[in-house]
Amino acid sequence: MTDPVILLLVLPLGGAAAALAAKLPGIDRRPALVRALTLVTPVVLLGGAVALGFGYAAASAGRVATYTLGGWPVPVGIGLKLDGLAWLSSVLVFGLSFLISLYAVAHREYGPEFYFFFMLLVAGMEGVVLTTDVFNMFVSFEIIAISAYVLIAYHREGTALVASFKYLVLSSVGIFFFLFGVFVIYRELGTLAFADITSLYAAIEDPVRLRTLRLALVALVVGIGVRTAFIPFHTWLPEAHAYAPHPISALLSGVLIKVSFFAMVRIITVFSPGMFAHLLLWIGAVTAIVAVVWALSQRDAKKLLAYHSISQMGYVLAALGAAGGATAAITVSGGPAGAAAAADAGGTLALSAAVYHALNHALFKSLLFLSVGTAVHLTGERNLYRMPRLGRRAPLLAVLFGVGALSIAGVPGFNGYASKVAISTALAGSPAYMLLNLTAIGTAASFIKLSRVFRPGARDSEGERAPAQARERILPPGATVGMSLIALLCVTVGLAPRTALGLLQGLLAPGSGLATMSPAFAPAKLLDTAILLALGFVVYRLTQTEIGGRIAHRIEEHAPGLRTVLLFFLVGVVGFALAATVA
Amino acid sequence: MSEYLIGLIFLVGLWGVLSKPNIIKKIVGLSIMNGAIVMFFVHHGARFGSTAPIREGAETGAAAAAVMVDPLPQALMLTAIVVGICIIALGLALAVLLYRRYGTLDIRSIEAEAWSTRD
Amino acid sequence: MRKTDIIDVIARKLSPYILLFGFYLVAFGHRTPGGGFQGGVVMASGIILLALGRDPTVAMTAFPPAKLSIAEAASYILLLALGVAGVAVGGYFLENVLPPGFAVPRVGFVFALNIVIGIKVGAGVSLIALHLFREESG
Numbered sequence: 045m046t047d048p049v050i051l052l053l054v055l056p057l058g059g060a061a062a063a064l065a066a067k068l069p070g071i072d073r074r075p076a077l078v079r080a081l082t083l084v085t086p087v088v089l090l091g092g093a094v095a096l097g098f099g100y101a102a103a104s105a106g107r108v109a110t111y112t113l114g115g116w117p118v119p120v121g122i123g124l125k126l127d128g129l130a131w132l133s134s135v136l137v138f139g140l141s142f143l144i145s146l147y148a149v150a151h152r153e154y155g156p157e158f159y160f161f162f163m164l165l166v167a168g169m170e171g172v173v174l175t176t177d178v179f180n181m182f183v184s185f186e187i188i189a190i191s192a193y194v195l196i197a198y199h200r201e202g203t204a205l206v207a208s209f210k211y212l213v214l215s216s217v218g219i220f221f222f223l224f225g226v227f228v229i230y231r232e233l234g235t236l237a238f239a240d241i242t243s244l245y246a247a248i249e250d251p252v253r254l255r256t257l258r259l260a261l262v263a264l265v266v267g268i269g270v271r272t273a274f275i276p277f278h279t280w281l282p283e284a285h286a287y288a289p290h291p292i293s294a295l296l297s298g299v300l301i302k303v304s305f306f307a308m309v310r311i312i313t314v315f316s317p318g319m320f321a322h323l324l325l326w327i328g329a330v331t332a333i334v335a336v337v338w339a340l341s342q343r344d345a346k347k348l349l350a351y352h353s354i355s356q357m358g359y360v361l362a363a364l365g366a367a368g369g370a371t372a373a374i375t376v377s378g379g380p381a382g383a384a385a386a387a388d389a390g391g392t393l394a395l396s397a398a399v400y401h402a403l404n405h406a407l408f409k410s411l412l413f414l415s416v417g418t419a420v421h422l423t424g425e426r427n428l429y430r431m432p433r434l435g436r437r438a439p440l441l442a443v444l445f446g447v448g449a450l451s452i453a454g455v456p457g458f459n460g461y462a463s464k465v466a467i468s469t470a471l472a473g474s475p476a477y478m479l480l481n482l483t484a485i486g487t488a489a490s491f492i493k494l495s496r497v498f499r500p501g502a503r504d505s506e507g508e509r510a511p512a513q514a515r516e517r518i519l520p521p522g523a524t525v526g527m528s529l530i531a532l533l534c535v536t537v538g539l540a541p542r543t544a545l546g547l548l549q550g551l552l553a554p555g556s557g558l559a560t561m562s563p564a565f566a567p568a569k570l571l572d573t574a575i576l577l578a579l580g581f582v583v584y585r586l587t588q589t590e591i592g593g594r595i596a597h598r599i600e601e602h603a604p605g606l607r608t609v610l611l612f613f614l615v616g617v618v619g620f621a622l623a624a625t626v627a
Numbered sequence: 628m629s630e631y632l633i634g635l636i637f638l639v640g641l642w643g644v645l646s647k648p649n650i651i652k653k654i655v656g657l658s659i660m661n662g663a664i665v666m667f668f669v670h671h672g673a674r675f676g677s678t679a680p681i682r683e684g685a686e687t688g689a690a691a692a693a694v695m696v697d698p699l700p701q702a703l704m705l706t707a708i709v710v711g712i713c714i715i716a717l718g719l720a721l722a723v724l725l726y727r728r729y730g731t732l733d734i735r736s737i738e739a740e741a742w743s744t745r746d
Numbered sequence: 747m748r749k750t751d752i753i754d755v756i757a758r759k760l761s762p763y764i765l766l767f768g769f770y771l772v773a774f775g776h777r778t779p780g781g782g783f784q785g786g787v788v789m790a791s792g793i794i795l796l797a798l799g800r801d802p803t804v805a806m807t808a809f810p811p812a813k814l815s816i817a818e819a820a821s822y823i824l825l826l827a828l829g830v831a832g833v834a835v836g837g838y839f840l841e842n843v844l845p846p847g848f849a850v851p852r853v854g855f856v857f858a859l860n861i862v863i864g865i866k867v868g869a870g871v872s873l874i875a876l877h878l879f880r881e882e883s884g
Contacts, residue, residue, distance in 0.1 A: 050839045054830060061826050064819045069812075115838040179703055186710040193717055202728045206741040209721045209734075213653055216714050217644055220660045223707060224637070227667045230700070603742060606734050610645050679779050709783060716874045723878060 047109035049124045051095055052134055052170045059088035060163035066156035078156060085159045086149055089142035089166065096135050103131035104550050110176075123176040123237070128551035132399065133173040133306045136406055140299050141166050143526040147414050148291040150522030151421075158198060158289075165191040165295070169303045177236045178226050178264070181307060182219065185271065188303075189215055192296060196288040207283035210606050214280045214613060215270045221617065222267025228260035238314045245315055258624040261315045266617050268311065271304035274361050275331040276616040278354045279609040282338075285350035290417025293346060297353040298410030302402045305360060309371055309398075317372035323623045325365025329476035332358025336486035340493070340587060341596035345416050345428040348494055349409070352452065355483060356405045362476055363398035363467045367391045370553075394470035396549045401463035403548075404537060408451035408460055411530045415445035418519060419497055428497050435500030438518045442498035447531040449491040451538065453577065454484055456570055459534045462541030465569060481576065488580025489587065629670060637663035648733045650725065654718040661711035665704045672700035757799020764792030772864035776856040782863025789864065790871035802879035811876050814869040821866035828859060 062084040071077050102109065109126040116122075126134070145162065148154055164187060171184030189212075197208040230236055232253060233244045248254050266277070273281040281301075285293050312319050332355050339351030364371070370391025418441055425431045435442045451460035464484070471477040519527070537544045542563075563569075586592045604612065640663060643656025676694035680701070722732065729737045768789030775781030797805035832841030842855040 050833065054826075054833070054839065057826055058830075061823045064822060068816060068819055111838070113838060114832070114840040114842075179706075183706055183710060186714070190713050190717060193721070197721065197724070200724060202725075203741050205721060205725050205728060206737060209650065209718070209725060212714070212718055212721065213644060213657065216657050216718075217641065217660070220637075220640075220657070220664055223664045224667070226703075227664065227671070230668070230703075231671055605738050607645065607648075614645075705783060712787075712871070716871075719878060720874070 047099075047111060047126070048095075049109050049111035049126050049174060050113070052092060052126075052138075052174060053124070053167055055088050055092045055095075056163045056167035056170060059085050060160050060167065062088075063156045063159035063163060079152075082154075082156060082159050083149060085163060086142055086145040088163070089138050089145055092138035093135065093142055096131065096138060099126065099131060103128055104547075122180055124174040125176045126174060128553075129306060129310065129399070130173050132403070132548070132551055133303055134170060136302060136403060137166060137169045137173065137299055140406055140410055140530075141295060143530050144291050144294050144298070144410060144414070146526030147294070147523040150520035150524075150526070151291075152520075154198070154289070154291075158195070161191040161194045162292075162295075165195065165300075169299065172303055172307050176238050178229060178238070178241070178311075179236050181311075182223055182226060185219060185222070185268075185304070185307075188271075188300065189219065192284075192292075192300065195292045196284050196296075198289050198292070201287065203283070204287040207280075207287045210609065211280045211284040213606060214277075214609055217610065217613065218267045218270030218277070220267075221263045225260040225263030225267065228256060228263070232257055232260070238310075242314050255625060257315070258319075259621060261311070261319065262617070262620045262624045264311050265308060265320065266613075266620055268304050268308045269616065269620075270613065272301055272308055272357065272361075273354055274327055274357055275334060275354075276612040276619070278331065278335065279604050279612055281354055282347050282350040282603075285353060285413075286344060286347040290414060290421065293350070293417060294410035294413035297350065297413055298406040301353065301357060302406050305357065305402055306399075309364060313371045317370070318368040320620070320623060321365050321368040323365070323620070324361050325474070325476050326362075328358045328361030328363070328365055329479040330358070331355065331361060332483040333479045333486070336483045336490065338599060340486050340490040340583070341599035342490075343429055343600065344426050345420065345431070345494060345497065346413070346426060348428070348490060349412055349416060352412075352487065352490070353405075353409055355487065356401070356409065356452070358483070359464070359467055359480060360398050360402045360405070362480060363394050363401060363470055365476075366470050366474065367394035367398060370395050390470065392549065392553050393466070396545060396552055397463060397466035397470045399552060400466050400545055400548055404451070404459040404463045404534075407530055407534050407537070408448045408458075411444060411527060411534065412448035412452065414523070414527050414530075415441055415448060416494070416497070418523070419445075422518060428494060431497045433497065433499055435498050438498075440524065441518060442500075444527050444531050445495070445498045447534050449495055451534045453488045453491050453580070454573060455577070456565060456573060457535070457538050459537035459541075459544075461573065462538055462544065465541065466545055468569075484576045485579045485583055488577050489583035492581060492584040493587065630667065633663050633666045633670060636666065639663075648735050650722045650732050650734050650737075651719075653734070654715060654722065657718065658711065658715050661707070661714075665707060665711075668700040668704045668707075672697040753799050757795050761792040761796040761799070764795060765789050768792060768864070768868065772860050773857075775860040775864075776853050782860040783867050785860070786864040786867025786869075787871055789868035790875070793868075793872040794875045797876060797879050802876065805872075806876060806880075809872060809876075811873060811880075814873050814876075817865055818869040818873065821862050821869070825859070825862045825866060828855075828862065 062081050065071060066078045066081040071081070099109065103126070106128070111124040113122040113124070141162075145159075148158070148162070168184050168187030168189075168191060171187060172181055175181045175184060193208045193212050196211065197204050226236065229241065233241060235241060235244065245257060248257065269277045270280070285297050288296060335351050335355035335358060339348050339355060342348040342351060368391050419431065419434055419438075420426055422434065422438070423431050447458065451458035454461045454464045467480070468477065471480065587596055637660055640656045640659030640661075643659060644653050645656075647653055647656065673696045675697060677696055678694050680695040680698035725737055726732055729740055731737060768785045768787075768791075770785070771780035771788055772782055772785030775785060793805055793809050796808065829840045831843045832838055835841075835843050837843070842852055844850055844852045844855050846852060
């Protein structure tokens with residue numbers, strides 16, 4: 045008996061078909077019908093999320109749901125697999141896309157094409173999550189990429205076009221490296237299925253073949269690395285995420301980079317769990333601190349958020365690096381590797397912390413992008429120093445932004461704090477953790493800076509800009525519901541941090557001895573956090589001084605061109621290749 | 628030997644993407660890279676035989692496998708070509724839009740103008 | 747640059763045969779090299795040859811983009827329906843729905859998939875090209 049895993053792919057594809065049907069003649073001239081067909085998008089996404097909810101019991105019990113397309117068995121046919129990690133990612137994909145699509149639908153400024161590509165993007169992400177072989181991962185990644193390019197350039201503004209083109213060139217080069225890696229795997233092992241790769245790779249004795257395959261893994265990791273956007277592959281992200289339509293910014297920053305991150309975890313685990321652990325730890329820490337410096341220097345509100353996405357993914361990556369070989373727990377249940385992984389309680393905690401922070405970041409970053417996006421939409425201004433203050437005019441928006449900002453800054457009681465405590469427990473004693481602490485200061489500072497938009501100002505309500513949109517409702521009901529639900533999730537997780545972590549561990553490493561993090565609200569932790577936040581305020585004041593402003597301006601001007609971007613990419617390729625041959 | 632030559636083609640494509648400022652040439656570079664990958668697979672697939680992998684009923688498993696190409700790389704590459712075409716077509720569409728917006732195909736001047744008018 | 751009559755005549759005479767060959771590839775994809783995608787691309791290349799060798803407007807009157815996009819959307823929906831049909835009869839996604847011993851041989855399912863994919867790809871690729879030509883001439 046098989047499981048209805050295919051539903052997770054057919055649902056979004058069917059939603060895409062509904063959006064496409066809105067373009068058929070006879071339908072396209074009837075606005076009510078077109079509107080109804082676009083409403084299929086959130087309904088379908090909600091359906092997927094609910095269906096996943098029914099699968100929770102099986103997933104948490106460690107049961108792996110499988111499916112094969114057309115009934116052909118796996119080495120010949122295309123297989124799908126829904127294990128704990130895939131379940132978590134699918135919930136993220138469907139749940140958050142649903143809430144974001146509520147926002148998009150409520151704003152009524154997107155046509156059926158938008159929803160077609162939106163659903164295609166969701167289908168591609170589900171493909172990456174569920175696939176059981178390397179080649180279908182490539183195909184799904186390309187489905188994601190194609191829809192993402194179109195969606196970023198949806199409004200056809202000049203900057204968005206350039207951003208989309210940059211993303212296209214860089215990620216295509218990356219994906220061709222990925223495909224080259226696929227070729228090397230096929231040439232050496234004669235198979236592309238994850239399970240076969242794992243067993244064949246483990247049996248290799250010959251050092252030359254081993255090195256070849258490690259280089260193939262480098263090619264795969266580099267290809268996915270471009271999508272996950274850690275240094276040195278991050279350069280496309282700020283522009284692509286900043287100039288995309290607001291719901292798409294939220295979707296890309298909130299969901300897409302997590303999906304590619306989970307794909308990277310899976311790929312590394314398929315070969316040898318713990319590979320690149322040390323490299324990833326340091327890349328993560330450096331990514332976090334460098335990106336936060338850039339974020340702090342931005343005046344463009346959405347670009348600031350985009351740089352923070354890179355920075356927060358640095359946290360996640362560092363925690364993954366600390367997890368080392370414990371990632372085996374995800375795919376190997378039972379067997380010596382699984383037993384070793386289960387025994388490694390610290391590693392399991394680090395792995396859970398990485399996934400925990402990735403999920404939390406998905407929540408608060410999409411909330412932030414939606415609220416800042418609404419502010420940009422209302423004021424028609426992206427520069428946060430020129431935006432009129434919205435605090436009095438849009439109190440609800442300010443509250444929603446506040447929840448996101450407090451979460452990302454790591455204030456106790458919000459979900460960002462919860463996962464940061466988990467990461468600090470996992471990384472305790474590592475020198476890389478110092479860098480993450482510095483990052484926390486920068487994060488607090490830049491959100492104090494961004495919050496000026498939402499503070500109640502003296503002359504904010506009427507006046508400054510021509511109120512062309514003043515009578516428009518600030519947040520349509522659908523958008524309010526979507527954003528409030530995200531905010532509610534942020535607070536809920538923040539108030540019950542250990543319960544949430546326990547649930548995660550149960551899914552990621554079922555049956556392993558649960559490692560628990562240190563109490564989240566211990567006085568020492570709270571004191572540390574208070575110090576970091578206070579330092580953040582000091583840093584914020586410093587950036588507002590003249591010298592600070594000048595330095596910030598310098599950094600902001602330092603945006604790499606496409607050529608530099610590609611050179612960065614090649615440096616990254618060489619770096620990973622060196623790490624693989626030395627290891 | 629031929630694999631190294633195909634690798635050279637891949638590098639030619641990479642060089643094109645890297646060094647040519649013209650966005651159409653960059654897209655051509657991407658296309659060359661894609662083509663090189665396809666050649667890698669197809670070349671590897673032809674290591675046994677070179678006839679089309681379609682059974683007409685006469686020959687059986689092992690005898691057929693000796694003269695036929697490995698069908699899997701062909702199936703994979705068909706998909707990869709489709710994906711490649713989509714990327715190239717989308718890239719060209721973006722190039723058209725960029726050209727109409729900025730009046731040039733030079734990525735350096737496009738970027739300079741795009742970021743100067745961002746505020 | 748002036749276009750000579752040679753190109754005009756050859757494009758006009760050749761493109762119907764290219765379309766026919768594309769259709770042959772689609773129709774016999776289940777037993778000879780070819781199939782939906784390859785045939786579709788060949789069909790599209792016939793249309794593109796017409797647009798390049800004669801004039802984009804000629805190709806657009808023969809194959810109006812509006813109708814092509816209907817064909818594309820409809821074939822996408824049909825393809826999805828064919829895929830789901832497998833699930834509907836209690837099997838897998840994209841599973842062959844024709845029972846053995848039925849009036850239509852089982853290979854008919856592959857044939858149907860090829861036709862739908864051929865229309866989808868042919869319409870899609872020619873649409874992309876025609877849009878690009880339109881930008882150029884307009």
